[in-house]
Structures are given as structure tokens and as C-alpha cells.
Amino acid sequence: MLKIKNLHARAAGKEILKGVDLEVNKGEVHAIMGPNGSGKSTLAQVLAGHAVYEVTEGEILYKGKDLISLAPEDRAREGIFLAFQYPMEIPGVSNMYFLRAALNNIRKHQGVPELDAMDFLSLVREKMKVLDIDEALMSRAVNEGFSGGEKKRNEIFQMAVLEPALAIMDETDSGLDIDALRVVANGVNALRSGDRAIIVVTHYQRLLNYIVPDFVHVLYNGRMVKSGDKELALELEKKGYGWLDEELQENRLYA
Amino acid sequence: MPEVKEATDSYFADFMRLEREANHFPAWLGELRKKALEEFAEAGFPTTRHEAWRFTNVSRIAETRWCAPETSANGAAASLLDRHAIPGVAARIVFVDGLFAPELSALENLPEGLQVVALRRAQQQPSGDLPGRWIESHLARHAAIGENAFVALNTAFFQDGALIHLAPGTDLKNPVHVLYLRASNGAHTATHPRTLVVTGHQSRGGIIESYVGQTDEACFTNAVTEIAVGEDSSVEHLKLQDEAENAFHVGTVQAVQARSSRFLSHSVSWGAALARHDINAVLAGEGAECTLNGLFQVTGQQHVDHHTCLDHAQPHCSSREYYRGVLDGRSTGVFNGAILVRKDAQKTDAIQSNKNLLLSEDAVINTKPELQILADDVRCTHGATVGQLDSEALFYLRARGIGLEAARHLLIRAFANEVIGRISFAPARQRLAERLLGRLSKGWTSEDSL
Numbered sequence: 153m154l155k156i157k158n159l160h161a162r163a164a165g166k167e168i169l170k171g172v173d174l175e176v177n178k179g180e181v182h183a184i185m186g187p188n189g190s191g192k193s194t195l196a197q198v199l200a201g202h203a204v205y206e207v208t209e210g211e212i213l214y215k216g217k218d219l220i221s222l223a224p225e226d227r228a229r230e231g232i233f234l235a236f237q238y239p240m241e242i243p244g245v246s247n248m249y250f251l252r253a254a255l256n257n258i259r260k261h262q263g264v265p266e267l268d269a270m271d272f273l274s275l276v277r278e279k280m281k282v283l284d285i286d287e288a289l290m291s292r293a294v295n296e297g298f299s300g301g302e303k304k305r306n307e308i309f310q311m312a313v314l315e316p317a318l319a320i321m322d323e324t325d326s327g328l329d330i331d332a333l334r335v336v337a338n339g340v341n342a343l344r345s346g347d348r349a350i351i352v353v354t355h356y357q358r359l360l361n362y363i364v365p366d367f368v369h370v371l372y373n374g375r376m377v378k379s380g381d382k383e384l385a386l387e388l389e390k391k392g393y394g395w396l397d398e399e400l401q402e403n404r405l406y407a
Numbered sequence: 408m409p410e411v412k413e414a415t416d417s418y419f420a421d422f423m424r425l426e427r428e429a430n431h432f433p434a435w436l437g438e439l440r441k442k443a444l445e446e447f448a449e450a451g452f453p454t455t456r457h458e459a460w461r462f463t464n465v466s467r468i469a470e471t472r473w474c475a476p477e478t479s480a481n482g483a484a485a486s487l488l489d490r491h492a493i494p495g496v497a498a499r500i501v502f503v504d505g506l507f508a509p510e511l512s513a514l515e516n517l518p519e520g521l522q523v524v525a526l527r528r529a530q531q532q533p534s535g536d537l538p539g540r541w542i543e544s545h546l547a548r549h550a551a552i553g554e555n556a557f558v559a560l561n562t563a564f565f566q567d568g569a570l571i572h573l574a575p576g577t578d579l580k581n582p583v584h585v586l587y588l589r590a591s592n593g594a595h596t597a598t599h600p601r602t603l604v605v606t607g608h609q610s611r612g613g614i615i616e617s618y619v620g621q622t623d624e625a626c627f628t629n630a631v632t633e634i635a636v637g638e639d640s641s642v643e644h645l646k647l648q649d650e651a652e653n654a655f656h657v658g659t660v661q662a663v664q665a666r667s668s669r670f671l672s673h674s675v676s677w678g679a680a681l682a683r684h685d686i687n688a689v690l691a692g693e694g695a696e697c698t699l700n701g702l703f704q705v706t707g708q709q710h711v712d713h714h715t716c717l718d719h720a721q722p723h724c725s726s727r728e729y730y731r732g733v734l735d736g737r738s739t740g741v742f743n744g745a746i747l748v749r750k751d752a753q754k755t756d757a758i759q760s761n762k763n764l765l766l767s768e769d770a771v772i773n774t775k776p777e778l779q780i781l782a783d784d785v786r787c788t789h790g791a792t793v794g795q796l797d798s799e800a801l802f803y804l805r806a807r808g809i810g811l812e813a814a815r816h817l818l819i820r821a822f823a824n825e826v827i828g829r830i831s832f833a834p835a836r837q838r839l840a841e842r843l844l845g846r847l848s849k850g851w852t853s854e855d856s857l
């Protein structure tokens with residue numbers, strides 16, 4: 153579904169991604185871990201098409217087609233969803249309006265009839281229950297005045313409604329207490345299926361107890377330096393990221 | 408400034424002719440008008456050397472020899488009305504090219520306590536008197552002719568307009584709609600519409616004034632509205648200005664508030680070639696509350712200027728001001744928010760905010776607060792912002808599948824809706840939201856509320 157080869161990306165004249173490789177297939181859940189500043193959000197934003205990041209080298213294939221040339225809205229319509237680390241507040245636009253516009257844009261692209269307000273409401277009621285979202289939230293402006301936890305929950309709620317083929321979650325666990333974490337994980341696990349892929353970006357292992365990944369990768373200083381299964385996450389949790397430094401140093405010395 | 412003197416001279420001739428032809432005003436008004444003409448001649452049209460007109464050059468108005476429109480019944484007025492009438496209002500009074508159009512108005516079955524009359528009709532009473540002492544005590548008593556030459560000009564020349572009275576205790580559910588339509592296609596026509604609103608104590612009501620037009624030739628509207636808000640009463644006023652691209656609009660709204668009254672003013676300006684709005688409120692009684700809410704959206708070569716003045720004359724009054732501008736193309740905008748807190752006006756609570764969205768690199772906004780605080784125990788804050796559409800918000804919308812153009816429109820609508828949302832009469836809000844959409848793009852069809 154997603155093939156990233158030797159991806160280099162920069163922003164404000166600074167190289168952030170320095171040759172990332174990653175392959176994600178249908179049905180898989182991948183976790184990307186790594187210390188703060190290693191480039192995890194940059195990778196996520198590049199996948200969503202943020203214009204501040206310039207891809208200088210490498211390629212991204214999504215469903216076999218070049219992704220880099222697609223506008224952000226076309227990526228979303230093709231099934232890519234990014235749950236933002238810092239979701240935007242949009243005063244004056246209700247959640248209801250926003251999410252229905254998003255859904256209808258995607259449906260239109262897929263040749264499925266658009267939903268009117270009534271049909272939309274009955275569709276989202278179900279998902280609200282799963283994610284413990286108050287219906288009153290739907291008439292509030294997008295993320296305006298939401299707590300950090302509410303914003304994260306709202307991202308996953310959007311994801312549940314839009315049902316993407318490839319979901320990328322950037323630090324969705326930060327700012328969530330353990331109950332909220334469980335609710336969010338339930339929402340994500342409900343989406344797991346044979347035709348979907350999920351990339352979970354986090355620098356804590358905690359979330360991975362609830363959303364169990366098939367693969368774990370470590371992004372470090374703009375490169376994937378290690379891959380493994382869920383045991384790798386536990387190891388990172390125990391040892392922290394410091395040992396990576398040493399190991400990498402050694403590799404360089406004796407290579 | 409000899410050329411300006413010359414410009415005002417021609418108005419004397421017009422005035423004399425008017426006096427001869429239409430000497431039907433009561434004596435007290437005749438006196439006021441004469442004085443106003445003298446004031447106007449004395450002051451002349453303002454130039455950009457006047458502080459209050461620094462960014463708004465009215466030389467094209469000053470240099471044009473304006474004449475009264477020919478009154479001819481035409482279909483244009485009816486179709487304008489069709490487009491701009493708002494459903495569900497308590498009464499509708501329509502003026503076409505400055506004069507009352509009874510056939511287009513709806514003034515039957517007015518709710519108890521509401522009076523709506525056309526000034527010209529009112530003077531044709533057999534007695535020669537105006538119907539109600541409220542007119543004599545308020546008409547041309549509030550908008551000062553000595554401070555603004557255009558107010559003086561209007562006072563000298565107004566021919567017609569809406570006079571609206573709410574009896575004490577009246578609770579008007581739906582607003583009165585006053586429409587000033589410009590439909591004539593004569594060259595260089597000017598009108599001077601005059602509106603008066605007087606409310607008795609403990610009454611409540613809304614007034615919508617629409618200044619709209621579809622004219623091929625340049626025309627000039629010079630409007631003055633006076634609003635006397637009675638004790639413990641509440642008035643909501645919406646001035647909606649939406650004139651042709653070659654029109655000039657200068658208008659003053661002057662409110663005077665009695666004790667414990669509430670005045671909520673909305674000014675929505677889609678502009679003309681040049682539009683200048685002075686919106687002034689005097690909080691003249693203790694405990695009065697005032698909100699000035701405004702939106703302007705211009706593009707192309709349009710120029711729009713809002714000068715507002717909140718005069719806190721008494722203690723324990725509060726005012727809120729929220730103005731927003733959306734400027735595209737090579738348009739220019741001005742917001743000048745004056746707040747005067749007089750010596751006695753202790754415990755004044757005033758907040759002013761002006762936010763502007765520049766959609767093109769060539770659009771320009773001049774925004775300035777003008778605070779003069781003579782009392783010591785007050786809270787006055789102000790803030791102004793000028794910015795572009797938030798690129799992160801745009802990306803967020805696009806990352807959810809909403810196209811760039813639609814995302815831009817959504818953010819502009821959201822920005823403008825903060826202002827439109829304060830209007831309490833839903834059909835008016837709806838109409839404004841539709842107009843906003845229409846101005847943004849012809850391709851945008853969703854009419855759902857945000």
C-alpha cells in the first residue's frame with residue numbers, strides 16, 4: 153500500500169529526513185518510535201502533503217502511484233488520513249459542518265452519493281458512542297476551546313467517520329489519561345481490517361499495549377535505524393533511546 | 408481652497424430652488440435646514456488634510472455636479488426589491504431614488520405601538536404638522552451638522568425617509584425593514600435619505616436599513632440615520648449597504664442612548680466605489696450598553712471606511728465593538744475606532760476589536776484605535792489584527808479532503824460569520840450568509856449554516 157524509498161525532506165533550509173525507507177502493506181499496523189526531534193512528525197506531515205516540507209530526494213508510492221505530486225486534498229480523497237499531533241482550531245466552523253464536508257468530498261471522489269445533514273447525523277451517532285463523544289461537541293467549532301485530550305479524541309472520531317485506507321496517527325496518545333487512551337484504542341482497533349493499514353507514531357510504548365503493532369521501527373535523526381516486532385517497543389521502553397546513540401557510534405567506528 | 412468653495416456654491420442654487428418648489432416643511436425644520444446649508448458652505452467638503460478623512464478622498468464627490476434623480480416608475484425597482492426584501496419583517500417601507508414608494512411598501516396591520524411613516528407623507532398632513540411631537544423633538548437634533556459636512560448636506564437637502572416610532576412598552580418581535588433603492592439610470596444623481604428611529608421607555612425593536620442599487624451611471628447616496636434609544640429600551644439596528652460598483656455612499660448613523668438602554672448596531676458593507684460609514688453612539692444615560700458590530704468585504708478597486716465613535720458620557724456604561732474586514736484585489740479599507748470616556752463616566756467598560764483579513768497582496772487596510780480617556784476608574788481595551796488566511800488551518804482542511812478553493816471560502820465565511828452571527832433576526836442572517844457566498848464564488852452552492 154505504501155512504499156517509501158530513500159526519502160529526504162527539508163524545511164527552512166534544514167534537512168530533517170535523511171533517507172527514510174518504509175514499506176507498509178494492507179492489514180498491517182506499524183509503529184514508528186523515536187526520541188523528540190527525530191523527524192516523526194515531519195514524516196507524517198510529508199505523507200499528508202504539507203507544503204512547508206520539500207522532498208529533495210527519494211520517492212513515495214501509494215497504491216502503486218506517486219504520492220508526492222498529489223495535492224493534500226487528493227491524498228485524503230484517496231484514503232490517507234493524518235491524525236495531527238497538534239490539531240488546528242477552526243473558529244466559526246462547526247465540527248458537524250467540517251466533518252460532513254470532508255466526508256462528502258471523499259464520497260464524491262469515490263463516486264458514492266453525498267450525505268445530507270440527517271443521514272450524516274445517523275451515520276456519525278454510532279461512532280460517537282464508540283469514542284464517547286458528546287453530541288453537543290458536533291455543534292461546537294472545530295477543536296475550539298477543546299482540551300488536549302478532546303482534540304485527540306476528535307481526531308480519532310474523524311478517522312472513524314472517514315474510514316481511511318491508510319491512517320497515520322501522530323502522538324495521539326500524548327495528553328490522554330488511561331481511560332481516554334482505552335477509548336481511543338478501541339476506536340482504532342475497530343478500524344483494523346484486512347484492507348487498511350495504520351501507522352502509529354509515538355515515543356512511548358504505552359499506546360502499543362492497546363494497539364498492538366505488527367512492526368516497530370525506530371526513526372532516529374531522520375533515518376530508520378532499527379526495525380522489529382512489538383518486543384522492540386518494550387526494549388525501547390526499558391532502555392530509553394540513549395543506547396541507540398552508542399550502538400550507532402560503534403557501527404560507524406567498526407564499519 | 409477656492410475649488411471647494413465653488414463646489415459648495417452650486418448647492419446654494421439647488422437649495423433656493425428646493426425652497427421655492429417644495430416649501431412644505433414646518434417652520435422649525437426650515438430653520439434647521441437653512442442653518443445646515445450655512446454650516447456646509449462654511450466647512451466645504453473635507454479633504455485628506457482633515458484627520459478624519461485622511462485615508463478617504465472624496466474629491467470625486469466634491470467635484471461632481473450632482474442632481475436629483477428623475478423619478479420614473481420602472482421594473483428595476485421591483486426586481487431590486489425582490490432580491491433585497493427580507494421575509495418575516497413587521498413592516499416594510501421602500502424608497503426609490505430617494506422618494507417613498509407606497510406601492511412597494513407593506514405598512515398595513517402594523518403591530519400595536521409601532522408607527523412607520525414616510526417623511527414626505529407626514530408633512531402633507533392638512534394641518535402642516537408632523538404626526539407626533541417625537542418628530543419635532545428628535546429629527547435633526549442628534550446628528551451634529553457642525554462636525555461632519557455630509558451630515559450638514561443631508562440635513563439641508565433631505566427630501567424623504569423613514570420615521571419610526573415605538574410606543575413605550577412595545578415589544579416588537581420582528582424588525583422593520585427600510586429599503587433605499589437606487590434604480591434610476593440618470594447620470595450623476597444624488598439622494599439624501601433621512602431616517603429617524605425613536606423608542607419609548609421599556610420598548611424593544613429592530614430596524615434594518617438596506618441601501619442597495621443597480622445603476623449604470625455614477626450615483627451618490629448621502630444618508631443620515633438618527634436613533635434615539637429610550638430609557639430602559641433596546642434597539643437592534645442593521646445597516647446593510649450593497650450598492651453598484653460606480654456608486655458613492657457616505658452615511659452617518661447617530662444613536663443617543665438614555666439610561667439603562669441597549670443599542671446593538673450592525674454595519675454590513677459590501678461596498679460601492681467608495682463607501683464611508685460613520686457610526687456613532689452617545690451613551691448619555693447611566694447603565695447604557697452598546698455593541699457596535701461590523702463587517703466589510705470589498706474587492707477590485709473598492710474603498711470602504713468605517714469611522715466609529717463611542718461617546719461614554721455617563722458612569723457605569725459598557726460598550727463592545729467588533730469589526731471585521733475582508734479585503735481582496737486592490738481594495739482599500741479603513742477602520743477608525745474612537746472611544747471617548749468623559750470625566751464623569753467612571754466605571755466605563757469598553758472593549759474594541761478590529762480584525763482584518765487580506766486576501767491579496769495589493770489590498771490595504773488602515774486600522775486605528777483612538778482612545779481619549781478622561782475618567783480614571785475605567786477599563787478600556789482595544790486590539791487590531793491584520794493577517795492572511797491561516798495556512799495551517801487551510802492545510803488541516805485540505806488534509807481532510809476539502810479542496811483548496813473550498814477551504815479558503817470556508818475560512819473566509821467562518822471569519823465573517825463571527826459578525827453575522829450576532830444579528831438576531833434569522834432571515835437577515837440567512838440573507839447575508841447567502842450574499843457572502845455569492846460574493847465569494849458563483850460555484851459555491853452549499854447553503855448550510857456552518
Ligand SMILES: Nc1ncnc2c1ncn2[C@@H]1O[C@H](COP(=O)(O)OP(=O)(O)O)[C@@H](O)[C@H]1O
Binds near residue numbers: 186189190193
Ligand atoms: N517546519 C519546520 N521548519 C523548521 N524546522 C522544522 C520544521 N518542522 C520540524 N522541524 C525540525 O525538524 C526536526 C524534527 O522535528 P519533528 O518532525 O517535529 O520531530 P518529532 O515529531 O520526531 O519530535 C526538529 O529539529 C524540528 O525542529
Ligand SMILES: [Mg+2]
Binds near residue numbers: 194
Ligand atoms: Mg512529533
